[in-house]
Amino acid sequence: EKREPPVVRWLQRGYGWVLERIIRRSLWASAAVAIAVLIGFLALPFLKHGESMLPEFQERDLLVYWEGPPGTSHPEMVRITSRVSRELRAIPGVRSVISHVGRAVGSDQAVDVHAGELWVSIDPNADYEATRAAIEGVVSGYPGLYREVLTYLGEKLREVRPPSDDLITVRIYGEDFEVLRAKADEVAQRLASIDGVTEARVVDQVEIPQVEVQVDLAAAQRHGLKPGDVRRAAATLASGLVVGHLFEEQKVFEVVVWAAPEKRQSISDIENLLIDTPSGDQVRLGDIASVRITPTPTVIRHDTALRYMDVTASISGRRIDAVARDVEEQLGQVSFPLEYHATVLGEFAERQAAQRTLLTFALAAVVLIFLLLQASFGSWRLAALIFLTLPSALVGGVLAVLVSDRTISLGSLVGFLTVLGIAGRNGIMLLSHYQHLEREEGEVFGPGLVLRGARERLSPILMTASTTGLALVPLIVAGSIPGHEIEYPMAVVILGGLVTSTLLNLFVVPSLYLHFARRWKRVEDSGPATAGAAD
Structure with a gap:
């Protein structure tokens, strides 16, 4: 027989003494599970869900x-x-x-000269938070410009996913800009009246002044000119026409035919531009066309074949799901013309879609795990025992998040899944060991079986918890430093969850197994037909 080390024998004696008293009062174990789950549910409202599951990475190079x-x-x-x-x-x-402004020739960025980027590098020895706050303070001091301070990873995410600072966006689809603008203003007024909406604004089309030439067909016909001829000649003189390229010293220069600058300084100058006629004469542009300045959209936003206009809403002081329900209710009261409609987009809609997908896969995984447990133990009761006690193993992780930064992030979710895996593995191994003692070693079912199996599994369970916990201590001590944005919350959750999952497997599962398995044994001994019905 294998002889255990003195420390292990001392732990087993103390553990057996405590477990024996817990087994005598099985209601204690059930009450402990219920209290642990209740504590976890009470702590959930105090946790914060970030706008993104990804943490803010503290990179030293900012864009x-x-x-x-x-x-x-x-x-x-x-x-x-x-x-x-x-x-x-x-x-x-x-x-x-x-810094750079605009885009290089052949660049893959679809931006004009009104856009640019600044790459700012922070010294490794500098205070990251203070330096970044100072950078954002300088950048925010230029009103009228759209600006966004990103990390390198954030910039890469921005390339594949357009930024959305507003949690809720109502997108109105239609054809006519004036109708879209009128409906967008109506929707913005309704959103502004919702409790929790701090600002509702219309992302209107930006318009710039542009010279418009409207050809007088009768006047152009008298001079033998076609409307296309007039428009091409006017565009060449006023805007220029590229007719070739000049290559010099690995540089490319466009050759442009254009009217002299003094000939296109005002509307009167453009009206006085001379247009060649087929007869060889010249005629003033103002004699065959009307020239005026009109507002023209710089960008025509469209989704598939429909134009759209957005109404964004910033939220504060109220849960986003409650605000979203009010937004849907207000949209239902807006009357849209034929072929015009509105949909709710933004961070909230994306988050809801992701949660629905995650919930679908989670439910499928839960069913599959339960069926695998039943196939392993050959009993629905024992499968339910492991399955129903797993949530109480997460209570330590929830409390650990509560006493740290109270934010659920990607690292926290990974930590919860890890705790579930450790608690499930220890529970399965414990119940499998009970079945092995009974079937292979002839141990009679009862308190003696439970005490022996629990003492023999004490070392593996404590070894799993201690080695995992010690491996996480450096991450906890280092804290939330650059490079540990995911590892630190993961370590916090795992370390807290190890405490409750270890206590669960050592003191709760053995007592509940004796209760669940005793009733299962009674049903099993009553006959094959009844046992089959119970299982």
């Missing part, structure tokens, strides 16, 4: 996405970007600032 209103000139963007670059370099802790 400032910088965009002015459409139509902003290149010299103006260069002036503003140069100024903010100087301010950023003056911040203590900033090591370097690199």
Whole structure:
């Protein structure tokens, strides 16, 4: 017979003494499970769910996405970007600032000269939080510009998923811009009246002044001109026409035919532009067309074949799901013309879709796990015993999150899954050992069987918990430092869950097994037909 070390024998004696008294009062075990689950449920409302499951990674290289209103000139963007670059370099802790405006020839970025990027590198010895706050303070000091401070990973996520600072977005689809704008204003007014909505605004189409030439067909016909001829000639003189390229020193220069600058300074100058006629004469553009300045959208937003306009809502002081229900109710009271409709998008809609998908797969996994447990033990009761005690193993992880940052993130979820795996494995091994003692070693079912099996499984259970916990101690001691944004919350949850899962498997499962298996044995001994019906 294998001789256990003195420390293990001492632990087994003390453990057996405590477990024997718990087994005599089986209601204690059931009450412990109920109390643990109740504590976990009471702690859930105090936990915070972040806007994203991914944590904010504390990378030392930041990207400032910088965009002015459409139509902003290149010299103006260069002036503003140069100024903010100087301010950023003056911040203590900033090591370097690199910037660019527009896009390079052949670049894959679909941006114009009114957009740019600044790469800011933070010194490794600088205070990350203070330096980043100072960077965001400088960037926010330029009103009228869209700006976003991102990490490298955040920038990569932004490339595949458009940013959405607003949790709820109502997208209105239709054809006519004026109808879309009117309905968007109505929706914005309704959203602003909802409790919890701090700001509701219409993301309107940005318009810039543009010269419009409307050809007078009768006047053009008198001079033998077609409308297309007039428009092409006017566009060439006013906007220029690329007719070739010049290559010099590995640089490409466009060859453009264009009217002299002094000939296109005003509407009157454009009206005085001379258009060649088929007869060889010339005629003023103002004599055959009307020239005026009209507002023109810079970007036409559309989804598939429909144009759209967004109404965004920022939320504060109320749960997002409650606000979303009120938004749906308000949208139901808006009357839309034929072929116009609205849908709710944004961070909330994406989160709801992800939660539905996760819930579907989770339910399928739960059913599969339960069936596997039943196949392993050959009993629905024993499968239910392991299955129903697993949630109480997570209570320690929930309490650990509560006393740390109270935020559920990706690392926390990984930690909860790890605790479930450890608790389930220990419970399955414990019950399998009970069955082995009874079937293979002839141990009579009863308190003696439970006490012996629990003492023999004490060392593996404690070894699993202690080795896992010791491996996580360095992550806990280091804290939430750059590079540990996922590992730290995971370690917190696992360490807290190890406490409750170990107590569960050592003191609760043995007592409940004696109660559940005793009733199962009675049914099994009563006859094959009755046993088959019970199982």
